[in-house]
Amino acid sequence: MTDSEVTIDRMLAPYSDNVKKNRKKHLVVKNEAAGCCPQIEANTRTIPGIITQRGCAYAGCKGVVVGPIKDMITITHGPVGCGYYTWGARRNKARADDTTPKDKIYSQLCFTTDMQEPDIVFGGEKKLAKMIDEVVEMFHPRAINICATCPIGLIGDDLNAVAKAAQERHGIQVLAYNCEGYKGVSQSAGHHIANNNIMEKIIGTGSERKPGKHIINILGEFNIGGDGWEVERILTEIGYTVNCVMTGDSSYMDIRNLHLADLNLVQCHRSFNYIAEMMQTKYGTPWLKVNFIGLESTNHALRQIARCFGDENLEKQTEIIIERETARILPVLEQYRKVCTGKTAFILQGGSRAHHYQHLLGDLGVKVVVAGYEFAHRDDYEGRQVIPTIKSDTDSKNIPELHLSPDPVMYRDAHAHLKVSKEEYETLKKEIPLSYYEGMYPHMNDGGIMIDDCNHHEFEDLMADVKPDLVFAGVRDKYISHKLGVASKQLHAYDYSGPFAGYNGALIFARDVAHALLTPSWKMIIPPWEQGKTSGSEPHA
Amino acid sequence: MLECLPEGAVEHTVGKINPAKTCQPIGAMYAALGIHRCLPHSHGSQGCSAYHRMHLARHFRDPVLASTSSFTEGASVFGGLANLKASVKNVFAIYQPDIIAVHTTCLSETIGDDISNIIRQCEIPEGKYVIHANTPSYYGSHVTGFSNMCKAMVSYLAQSDGTTKKEQMNVLPGFVNPGDMREIRRIVDLLSVKLILFPDTSDVLDSPLTGKYEMYPEGGATIDEIRDSGNSELTLALGAFASNDTADLLQEKCGVTGIPLKLPIGLKATDAFIMAIHDWFGVEVPKSLTVERGQVVDTLIDTNFHYQGKTVAIFGDPDHVLAMTEFVITMGMIPKYVLTGTPGKQFEDEIRKMLEKAGITGSRVKVDGDLFELHQWIREEKVDLLIGTTYGKYIARAEDIPLVRFGFPILDRAVHPLMPVVGYRGCLRLIEQISNALLERQDRDALDEDYELVM
Numbered sequence: 001m002t003d004s005e006v007t008i009d010r011m012l013a014p015y016s017d018n019v020k021k022n023r024k025k026h027l028v029v030k031n032e033a034a035g036c037c038p039q040i041e042a043n044t045r046t047i048p049g050i051i052t053q054r055g056c057a058y059a060g061c062k063g064v065v066v067g068p069i070k071d072m073i074t075i076t077h078g079p080v081g082c083g084y085y086t087w088g089a090r091r092n093k094a095r096a097d098d099t100t101p102k103d104k105i106y107s108q109l110c111f112t113t114d115m116q117e118p119d120i121v122f123g124g125e126k127k128l129a130k131m132i133d134e135v136v137e138m139f140h141p142r143a144i145n146i147c148a149t150c151p152i153g154l155i156g157d158d159l160n161a162v163a164k165a166a167q168e169r170h171g172i173q174v175l176a177y178n179c180e181g182y183k184g185v186s187q188s189a190g191h192h193i194a195n196n197n198i199m200e201k202i203i204g205t206g207s208e209r210k211p212g213k214h215i216i217n218i219l220g221e222f223n224i225g226g227d228g229w230e231v232e233r234i235l236t237e238i239g240y241t242v243n244c245v246m247t248g249d250s251s252y253m254d255i256r257n258l259h260l261a262d263l264n265l266v267q268c269h270r271s272f273n274y275i276a277e278m279m280q281t282k283y284g285t286p287w288l289k290v291n292f293i294g295l296e297s298t299n300h301a302l303r304q305i306a307r308c309f310g311d312e313n314l315e316k317q318t319e320i321i322i323e324r325e326t327a328r329i330l331p332v333l334e335q336y337r338k339v340c341t342g343k344t345a346f347i348l349q350g351g352s353r354a355h356h357y358q359h360l361l362g363d364l365g366v367k368v369v370v371a372g373y374e375f376a377h378r379d380d381y382e383g384r385q386v387i388p389t390i391k392s393d394t395d396s397k398n399i400p401e402l403h404l405s406p407d408p409v410m411y412r413d414a415h416a417h418l419k420v421s422k423e424e425y426e427t428l429k430k431e432i433p434l435s436y437y438e439g440m441y442p443h444m445n446d447g448g449i450m451i452d453d454c455n456h457h458e459f460e461d462l463m464a465d466v467k468p469d470l471v472f473a474g475v476r477d478k479y480i481s482h483k484l485g486v487a488s489k490q491l492h493a494y495d496y497s498g499p500f501a502g503y504n505g506a507l508i509f510a511r512d513v514a515h516a517l518l519t520p521s522w523k524m525i526i527p528p529w530e531q532g533k534t535s536g537s538e539p540h541a
Numbered sequence: 542m543l544e545c546l547p548e549g550a551v552e553h554t555v556g557k558i559n560p561a562k563t564c565q566p567i568g569a570m571y572a573a574l575g576i577h578r579c580l581p582h583s584h585g586s587q588g589c590s591a592y593h594r595m596h597l598a599r600h601f602r603d604p605v606l607a608s609t610s611s612f613t614e615g616a617s618v619f620g621g622l623a624n625l626k627a628s629v630k631n632v633f634a635i636y637q638p639d640i641i642a643v644h645t646t647c648l649s650e651t652i653g654d655d656i657s658n659i660i661r662q663c664e665i666p667e668g669k670y671v672i673h674a675n676t677p678s679y680y681g682s683h684v685t686g687f688s689n690m691c692k693a694m695v696s697y698l699a700q701s702d703g704t705t706k707k708e709q710m711n712v713l714p715g716f717v718n719p720g721d722m723r724e725i726r727r728i729v730d731l732l733s734v735k736l737i738l739f740p741d742t743s744d745v746l747d748s749p750l751t752g753k754y755e756m757y758p759e760g761g762a763t764i765d766e767i768r769d770s771g772n773s774e775l776t777l778a779l780g781a782f783a784s785n786d787t788a789d790l791l792q793e794k795c796g797v798t799g800i801p802l803k804l805p806i807g808l809k810a811t812d813a814f815i816m817a818i819h820d821w822f823g824v825e826v827p828k829s830l831t832v833e834r835g836q837v838v839d840t841l842i843d844t845n846f847h848y849q850g851k852t853v854a855i856f857g858d859p860d861h862v863l864a865m866t867e868f869v870i871t872m873g874m875i876p877k878y879v880l881t882g883t884p885g886k887q888f889e890d891e892i893r894k895m896l897e898k899a900g901i902t903g904s905r906v907k908v909d910g911d912l913f914e915l916h917q918w919i920r921e922e923k924v925d926l927l928i929g930t931t932y933g934k935y936i937a938r939a940e941d942i943p944l945v946r947f948g949f950p951i952l953d954r955a956v957h958p959l960m961p962v963v964g965y966r967g968c969l970r971l972i973e974q975i976s977n978a979l980l981e982r983q984d985r986d987a988l989d990e991d992y993e994l995v996m
Binding site for chain 2: 014015016019045046047048049050051052053054055056057058059075078079080081082083084085087089101102103104105106108109110111112113114115116117119120127130131134135137138139149150151153154155180181182183184185186187394395398456457460463474475476478479480482483484485525526
């Protein structure tokens with residue numbers, strides 16, 4: 001048995017047989033020699049009572065995907081809490097731009113029907129309809145989203161009917177999302193529900209292609225801490241026109257034109273692979289998985305994007321920017337690398353971030369020893385080739401799949417989107433993993449533990465056993481790590497810093513991590529009157 | 542900022558825009574954390590527990606642990622019995638609390654799970670407890686949820702051993718920070734009265750960094766203490782919305798006399814708190830507290846020109862807003878707008894009484910309101926100062942009004958959970974914050990020639 005396998009066995013020991021059997025399947029140890037990734041269980045139910053970090057379908061739909069659309073008013077239909085907790089909570093920044101003036105941005109407001117007991121008993125449709133009317137009258141939004149919370153499905157409010165009627169009354173799109181919190185097994189279900197609706201109802205309704213030679217969308221980039229703006233800065237400078245960053249700082253107006261772009265870049269695979277795939281089917285738009293987290297990975301992504309278009313000037317300009325930015329960043333990064341190198345880390349987060357940040361941490365010489373997602377699917381760990389083998393279960397069957405076919409008018413072959421010949425495209429496909437994601441496993445360090453839906457017991461146990469120097473997790477684990485004397489950074493909220501993406505982001509991240517490690521108070525934990533006494537375990541920071 | 546807001550009069554009659562409250566379960570979760578070795582359990586889908594833990598961790602900057610029944614669509618259709626039974630079994634086996642405090646959600650309430658009945662069917666290890674509170678999210682607010690969990694503590698745990706009461710007092714501290722609970726204990730200790738404080742989140746959500754992690758930190762009211770609360774002579778219920786129902790239940794169930802008081806925030810409310818103890822137990826108020834009080838009066842007199850006559854908008858949880866309104870009136874300020882998101886008509890009545898007594902007219906008072914409405918009022922007629930939660934920061938920026946952060950939640954500033962606003966020391970802190978906010982503004986806006994060294 002390897003050390004990691006011993007660690008896992010010890011960690012699972014307190015579980016009952018059933019829980020042990022279940023959780024064992026969510027754990028994989030990276031074995032370089034064995035080659036491909038063993039099967040990991042993911043996107044299945046969390047055992048009741050287990051302290052999971054997972055959220056719900058509403059969180060994935062409203063909180064993650066549709067909430068950030070800046071020029072749509074999103075009304076949460078339900079009791080007050082769900083809307084309240086997604087108000088300003090996720091740092092998806094937005095600002096005015098060419099298509100959206102300041103007075104059409106609603107990102108800093110929270111709209112909820114605040115259902116009361118009589119609404120639960122007698123239905124809340126009328127209340128919702130009235131709220132839509134008042135909101136339209138007051139704010140004149142371009143379009144409206146309505147997101148369902150748990151009780152809605154149970155009491156039978158027909159959101160689609162309310163939305164349809166309101167749409168007819170007001171002459172603007174009103175979209176209903178049946179993203180009740182209990183659907184699926186995590187946020188992931190909500191991503192899918194949101195993707196379906198946006199694909200079906202918004203994308204393709206516009207007809208204005210932005211000016212520029214190469215138009216791209218960035219899917220699954222939420223502009224946390226301004227990540228999207230940094231990526232856009234780089235891409236624009238190379239010569240691309242970024243049509244839309246989905247959904248960070250996105251606008252309804254730009255999403256309508258999503259199909260007019262030449263290429264979809266996918267940053268967060270988990271939350272946006274659906275639209276990427278569906279757009280490929282319906283419009284023929286090719287998609288490329290990218291990762292703008294990390295210096296090397298940003299350079300790699302930029303080279304691959306340029307290669308897609310077979311445009312020499314673009315490739316040349318890409319190399320110029322890479323050279324300039326790398327030269328600018330590296331010396332500073334090196335200073336922080338001295339602090340970080342040789343440290344070990346856990347990343348327990350998200351459905352893509354646990355992979356993305358391994359690149360950036362690699363740039364800094366930090367070794368990731370435990371990594372896991374909260375709400376990913378097998379393909380996020382093992383690669384998309386496993387998708388046909390994933391068995392659907394009762395929970396996943398509850399999420400509708402859209403079965404689209406090529407649009408009779410707007411479909412164009414992928415090579416036509418990229419403005420290359422069919423033959424060039426075939427060659428390109430061999431070089432560049434278009435429409436593919438290899439998952440996290442290939443980038444895990446040998447002997448590293450890959451863990452799905454890591455729960456509180458496992459986190460506490462792994463911390464005690466593996467003793468990392470750094471923990472990258474959410475706010476719920478951050479302070480536990482601190483109590484243990486281990487530095488921790490949030491990788492969703494970035495500890496209110498950012499951007500972490502692109503070149504500037506790499507620098508800010510490196511600085512933040514170095515500061516977290518170096519902050520002088522780590523050395524002050526033991527009071528002077530207790531120093532020299534040996535009692536219990538010493539903090540290891 | 543907020544350029545999208547409508548100009549002029551609007552019709553906003555349904556729903557909330559920028560709510561000034563959240564839902565019951567988070568209050569229940571917070572209260573449950575004030576029981577020693579308790580794991581709160583959210584009976585609903587995972588998102589509730591995830592959001593509440595996130596929100597509390599952001600306010601307190603400390604670990605917040607809670608388990609969930611992890612409802613799926615199946616459980617939502619067939620009921621949550623199996624999920625709760627499995628939860629109880631797993632939680633005791635894996636996380637080993639002494640007590641699980643279950644609260645419901647809008648999901649389990651809508652499907653009508655009978656929690657008492659389910660708990661009776663659970664495997665509960667010898668010497669361990671499972672209690673529950675019904676906390677439907679579509680009724681009341683997070684303060685109601687806090688109150689309901691406090692009630693559950695009494696209904697499940699408090700016992701009276703006979704008619705003779707012990708010379709001890711219960712204090713229900715209300716939905717306040719651990720720093721406040723710690724300060725309440727300090728004051729009562731100074732008065733030399735034996736205290737049962739529950740819930741008590743001090744040493745739970747303000748625990749020290751030692752290099753060791755304790756899932757159940759040292760703090761929290763013990764089960765034995767809560768049980769013994771039934772034998773106390775007296776209960777002081779601080780904050781009507783958070784504590785009165787629990788005091789009433791203690792009176793009804795165990796015959797403990799309950800006295801309803803305001804949260805001891807501000808001079809008058811702190812006086813009332815101390816006088817209630819003084820009167821009941823006949824204890825002398827020690828010189829140290831008399832000195833603390835004198836320092837507050839001294840500071841108020843010395844600084845009155847910083848804030849006297851300024852208009853203020855106060856919003857937040859009803860118990861906090863009631864006490865703060867009383868205090869700003871004591872300070873000579875004018876509460877122009879007073880708003881809480883929590884429903885409850887008595888709030889409006891009490892505020893109006895205070896205003897009337899102070900001879901203040903033309904103020905607007907609202908229960909079950911939202912911050913969009915407060916913002917509309919402010920756009921009609923501005924105030925000098927905002928006092929309320931972090932969510933007031935958008936109004937503060939849009940209208941260029943200083944904001945004193947007060948109450949729950951404060952997500953964008955630190956240290957506040959450790960620093961009391963209750964008691965006389967709390968008075969000094971509030972005077973300092975209010976005074977500083979106004980002086981900073983005066984400094985910022987002053988012309989060079991008016992920029993003063995001494996103020």
